[in-house]
Amino acid sequence: MIAELGNISLSAALAMAIIQSVFPILGAAKGNQTWMSLARPTARLQFLFVLIAFMILIYSFLVNDFSIAYVANNSNTLLPWFYRFSAVWGAHEGSLLLWVLILNIWTIAVTFFSRHLPDHFLSRVIGVMGIVSIGFLLFMLFTSNPFERLFPIPTNGADLNPLLQDIGLIIHPPILYMGYVGFSVAFSFAIAALLAGNLDITWARWSRPWTLLAWIFLTLGIALGSWWAYYELGWGGWWFWDPVENASFMPWLIGTALIHSLAATDKRGIFKNWTILLAICAFALSLLGTFLVRSGVLTSVHAFATDPTRGIFILALLAVFIGGSLILYAIRAPSTKSAGSFELLSRETFLLFNSILLLVAMLTVLLGTIYPLIIEALNLGKLSVGAPYFNAVFIPVMTPLVIFLGFGVLTKWKQNNFVTFLRKIRTLLISSLLIGICIGAVFFSDNQLKSIAGIVAALWISFTSLYSLFVKIKDKKDKIIAFKIIPYSFYGMLIAHIGFAVSIIGITITSQHSIDIHQRMKVNDKIEFADYKFHLMDLKTLSGPNYQATEAVVDVIKNGQLITTLRSQKRIYTVRNISMTEAGIDAGFTRDIYISLGEPLNDGAWSIRLYHKPFVRWIWLGAILIAIGGLLAIIDRRYRLDGLLKKTSSNNNEAISTIK
Amino acid sequence: MKIAPKILLIVYFLLSNFVYANDEPVVFQNRDLEERYYLLIEEVRCLVCQNQSLADSNAPLAQDLRNEIFKMIQINKSNTEIMEFLVKRYGDFVLYRPPLKKNTWLLWFGPFLFLIVAFFVTVLIIKKQSGETQVNK
Numbered sequence: 001m002i003a004e005l006g007n008i009s010l011s012a013a014l015a016m017a018i019i020q021s022v023f024p025i026l027g028a029a030k031g032n033q034t035w036m037s038l039a040r041p042t043a044r045l046q047f048l049f050v051l052i053a054f055m056i057l058i059y060s061f062l063v064n065d066f067s068i069a070y071v072a073n074n075s076n077t078l079l080p081w082f083y084r085f086s087a088v089w090g091a092h093e094g095s096l097l098l099w100v101l102i103l104n105i106w107t108i109a110v111t112f113f114s115r116h117l118p119d120h121f122l123s124r125v126i127g128v129m130g131i132v133s134i135g136f137l138l139f140m141l142f143t144s145n146p147f148e149r150l151f152p153i154p155t156n157g158a159d160l161n162p163l164l165q166d167i168g169l170i171i172h173p174p175i176l177y178m179g180y181v182g183f184s185v186a187f188s189f190a191i192a193a194l195l196a197g198n199l200d201i202t203w204a205r206w207s208r209p210w211t212l213l214a215w216i217f218l219t220l221g222i223a224l225g226s227w228w229a230y231y232e233l234g235w236g237g238w239w240f241w242d243p244v245e246n247a248s249f250m251p252w253l254i255g256t257a258l259i260h261s262l263a264a265t266d267k268r269g270i271f272k273n274w275t276i277l278l279a280i281c282a283f284a285l286s287l288l289g290t291f292l293v294r295s296g297v298l299t300s301v302h303a304f305a306t307d308p309t310r311g312i313f314i315l316a317l318l319a320v321f322i323g324g325s326l327i328l329y330a331i332r333a334p335s336t337k338s339a340g341s342f343e344l345l346s347r348e349t350f351l352l353f354n355s356i357l358l359l360v361a362m363l364t365v366l367l368g369t370i371y372p373l374i375i376e377a378l379n380l381g382k383l384s385v386g387a388p389y390f391n392a393v394f395i396p397v398m399t400p401l402v403i404f405l406g407f408g409v410l411t412k413w414k415q416n417n418f419v420t421f422l423r424k425i426r427t428l429l430i431s432s433l434l435i436g437i438c439i440g441a442v443f444f445s446d447n448q449l450k451s452i453a454g455i456v457a458a459l460w461i462s463f464t465s466l467y468s469l470f471v472k473i474k475d476k477k478d479k480i481i482a483f484k485i486i487p488y489s490f491y492g493m494l495i496a497h498i499g500f501a502v503s504i505i506g507i508t509i510t511s512q513h514s515i516d517i518h519q520r521m522k523v524n525d526k527i528e529f530a531d532y533k534f535h536l537m538d539l540k541t542l543s544g545p546n547y548q549a550t551e552a553v554v555d556v557i558k559n560g561q562l563i564t565t566l567r568s569q570k571r572i573y574t575v576r577n578i579s580m581t582e583a584g585i586d587a588g589f590t591r592d593i594y595i596s597l598g599e600p601l602n603d604g605a606w607s608i609r610l611y612h613k614p615f616v617r618w619i620w621l622g623a624i625l626i627a628i629g630g631l632l633a634i635i636d637r638r639y640r641l642d643g644l645l646k647k648t649s650s651n652n653n654e655a656i657s658t659i660k
Numbered sequence: 661m662k663i664a665p666k667i668l669l670i671v672y673f674l675l676s677n678f679v680y681a682n683d684e685p686v687v688f689q690n691r692d693l694e695e696r697y698y699l700l701i702e703e704v705r706c707l708v709c710q711n712q713s714l715a716d717s718n719a720p721l722a723q724d725l726r727n728e729i730f731k732m733i734q735i736n737k738s739n740t741e742i743m744e745f746l747v748k749r750y751g752d753f754v755l756y757r758p759p760l761k762k763n764t765w766l767l768w769f770g771p772f773l774f775l776i777v778a779f780f781v782t783v784l785i786i787k788k789q790s791g792e793t794q795v796n797k
Contacts, residue, residue, distance in 0.1 A: 235715070235716045243711070344786060349786055352782055353782055356781065356782050360771070360774045360778045363771075364770070364771040367766075371764075371766075375763055381751070381763055383752055383763075383764065384705045384752075384753050384756050384758065385758055385767065386756025386757070388702075388703050388756050388757035389756070389757055389767070393768075393771040396771070396772070519685055520685050579718075581718075598718065599683035601683065607684065
């Protein structure tokens, strides 16, 4: 009975979504106030119905209702309750429901926090989000219904994929989806602006906080996924260039270009068309990501779906959304003109360069990700495109980006004096190079060149960012007041760029200087490795709620001092008969020690892998700094909505000059 | 004909599951050989896994191929010879670094093509832009 309620709820949500998109959009076109006023209440009702459906699915998992096929396929009575909870989004149908729920959370947030937007604009935004929701609700109801019944009812479920039985899976997908789906807000703002035919800069300013928020979630979601892979897969890797990772990385690259381009459009009235295109592109890539992961065209860790009808349905959705918005763009965009102009040596130039370089980076990832699919579809062979390819082509694209990032930070909007620019660059470039080379020469004996390149890049980014802060305060008498009047968004930029530098250092040093050893060990064996002594104290058998495990207890000793005791397990999950490695990790600021238990060998020995991974934490630390930077930019008082109201109601040009 | 190797692979996979999983660590005479071994197993795909390299997989096939590569390194085969052997047996699919061939030209040169096009487009936009500035003045 309860599953049928879920179905009814989803259908009611679909009905609401249809009203929510048809009437407000038509109403905005005709100037019909009553029709427009339907936007908010229908959006809120839709949210309510989707939430009810979601709650019903959670309930069904918690009470082990195996009459529902999705529950039976992804849960088991032995599964602990918190994994039964997160199993809701552990596979295809449920994660789609999560997708729609999150879309509704964003929509409802727009209805609450954009009260000051003009009615016709808000109606269009909410209407477009309704259209997106219609597409996904139809997809769910027709091809991937999470409430489908199963008969005969099995006595127990097939269990959740052991890979996903982890705290990482409880939090990683919702955060990642908040990012993915959040770009639908930027998309809807852009489409609303196109529909209105009014591409002045106001839409850019209104959508900035939303876009930043989505981008922050995506940044954190990707970092969480990387961290999860690092400790859960048991190989010490943190990025595999797996298609599923690429699917989240592509919208991130374009989202990064978008937040920068939005800033330029907002502050200077330039790149208007380009910004609209980026907003469409970011959302298109979120859809493409869903398609890649959900359609079954890929076979990788996350690709649960295998039904081709789903793939065709998503492809059709993709065609409608992307094709429709591009046609709309083609009709409306060429009529807009840039308000501002700039000279060759200006921040605009470098922003434009980097925007386009991020697009090139995205296209490169896209090419590598779909190339094997295309080649196979065309019967031209079967290829694998993996990390060696991506590392080889991605770094040449990112190198100019790093250089231009520094240039962009050092230059002012509009125009700059060439001689002073050159003088700034010279000092900063030479100091980055010298310090980078010194660090490389002192600390590393092998792979020096690559390490130095990475460190110099990170220093260049940090120095140029810090220098731009120095420029802002050097002539001020009262330094404290000078620091105080600098807007939050500037500090946000500073911290995010330094976060990028921190990640570069982490990536460089971990990739170049991680070492590992594969060893046969018995209880009481000791090995010396990477300045540490590893002492296998015990090998014991354990049983968990739904698995049997062997646990290695290893003491890590340095200079005769016990540093830590690490435990690594080899688990056999009994229902699916799948083995998993639980790594033992001692996390540190400058290095991780990572132990993973291998397989049993003869005469009671086990194979064990030991890893020493310097600076690996910096990769995720950098991502956290980037997210904090984004958050600072959001809370900048200039973008608070009440403040915006006054400015946008007055003349736009005036707004530009006050904001500068 | 095409199916035969796949079936063999599956049979092999099933059989080797019953055999003792051989994760015996390998020992090399010198560091160069060891480094070569680790580089090689990172670039070879484990065919029965979901997108994992030999280095990242504990599947029996991966363990077996690792041992195979280890043995070939021991008898002084070069990297090219080892890769040729693997490609002969499993096809290009086994290589994570796709070979430069007719059907991979676009894959390898694509990114640089994008880069060149992007550069010219940007320069064009900026030229047009600064032209407008001149007019405005």
